[in-house]
Structure formats: structure tokens, C-alpha cells
Amino acid sequence: MELKKLAMKLLSLMAKALKMKDEEMRDVFEEGMQSMRMNYYPPCPQPDLAIGLSPHSDGTGLTILLQGNEMEGLQIKKDGMWIPVTPLPGAFVVNIGDMLEIVTNGTYRSIEHRATVNSEKREALHRHISQRESSMETSVRPPAFSLLKLHHCSEERVLQTSSECIIPANSAGSHIWMP
Ligand SMILES: O=C(O)CCC(=O)C(=O)O
Numbered sequence: 001m002e003l004k005k006l007a008m009k010l011l012s013l014m015a016k017a018l019k020m021k022d023e024e025m026r027d028v029f030e031e032g033m034q035s036m037r038m039n040y041y042p043p044c045p046q047p048d049l050a051i052g053l054s055p056h057s058d059g060t061g062l063t064i065l066l067q068g069n070e071m072e073g074l075q076i077k078k079d080g081m082w083i084p085v086t087p088l089p090g091a092f093v094v095n096i097g098d099m100l101e102i103v104t105n106g107t108y109r110s111i112e113h114r115a116t117v118n119s120e121k122r123e124a125l126h127r128h129i130s131q132r133e134s135s136m137e138t139s140v141r142p143p144a145f146s147l148l149k150l151h152h153c154s155e156e157r158v159l160q161t162s163s164e165c166i167i168p169a170n171s172a173g174s175h176i177w178m179p
């Protein structure tokens with residue numbers, strides 16, 4: 001509940017920064033799905049040869065993350081390089097997800113990230129804040145993304161552009177957002 005309040009506050013500030021209507025942002029995320037996940041990375045004898053979680057972006061609106069036992073592991077990709085996100089005691093990390101990138105018309109970019117492992121265990125607790133289904137039309141013009149039914153784009157086009165397109169996590173693969 002408190003994390004949802006925090007997420008809505010952050011979303012509201014982003015809406016303000018973008019001169020979007022607050023209600024518009026609330027309409028997308030207030031009644032959306034939320035999920036909680038605990039990731040446990042066991043101690044690894046050869047961390048350099050292993051990966052905890054492969055590179056991805058979150059398909060959500062916002063992810064609020066607490067790096068539990070303050071072990072390093074989370075890395076973001078910036079200018080082609082993996083940068084560690086050093087855990088700060090008691091601090092949350094907030095990740096922008098794909099759906100927020102779409103709603104903000106590409107201004108707030110969804111970040112590619114991964115998790116490495118250590119010779120000691122690591123824990124990370126996540127709260128994902130997602131959109132209400134069928135509420136993804138941005139009022140910003142021109143829209144940077146449009147929703148295509150998958151059968152309208154050839155498999156080749158999807159493959160060519162897959163690093164730039166966004167596949168909604170809950171769409172069972174039937175729709176795709178294209179820039
Ligand atoms: O373990 C982490 O810090 C990141 C995990 C993550 O990115 C995810 O579960 O989506």
C-alpha cells in the first residue's frame with residue numbers, strides 16, 4: 001500500500017514534468033496490476049562464469065526495488081556499458097518499465113538491466129506497478145509508439161526491430177508496440 005502510494009507520487013511528478021494531466025497518468029496506473037517478487041541469488045563459487053538474471057527491461061510501469069542484504073548485483077546498461085547500481089542502506093531503486101516509456105511517449109526510457117551473482121548470497125525485493133489494460137493511448141501527439149496486432153507485421157519485421165519494439169508482458173504475444 002505504501003509502495004503503491006510512493007509509485008503514484010512519482011508518476012504524478014513525472015506527469016507534471018511532462019505537462020501531462022495528472023488524471024491521465026492516474027487513469028493508466030492507479031487501478032493497474034501490482035505484483036511483488038523476491039529474487040534470491042545463492043552464493044556462487046565462480047561468479048565470473050555465471051549470470052543471475054539475463055539482460056532485460058521490465059514490462060511494467062515502474063519497478064520499486066530494495067536490494068536486500070546490500071550485496072552488489074544489479075547493473076544497468078548505459079552507453080553500451082554495464083554500470084553497477086551500488087546498494088545504499090534503506091534506499092529503493094526505481095526502474096522505469098516499458099509501459100511507462102510508451103505512456104510518456106519515449107521521454108522516460110525503459111532501462112536495460114541484469115543481475116550478476118557473487119560468492120555470497122544476494123536478495124532483492126521488487127514491487128511492480130503495471131498499467132490498467134486497455135488504457136495505454138497517450139494523448140501526446142505525435143505518439144512515438146503504436147500498437148500493432150502481430151499478424152499485421154511480418155515475422156521478419158518483428159525480428160529486425162525486436163531490439164526497439166516493446167511486447168506487452170500480459171498480451172500473450174498477440175500485440176506489439178512499434179516505434
Ligand atoms: O535482482 C535484481 O536486482 C534485479 C532483478 C530484476 O531485474 C527483475 O526481477 O526484473
Ligand SMILES: [Fe+2]
Nearest residue numbers: 056057058113
Ligand atoms: Fe528487471
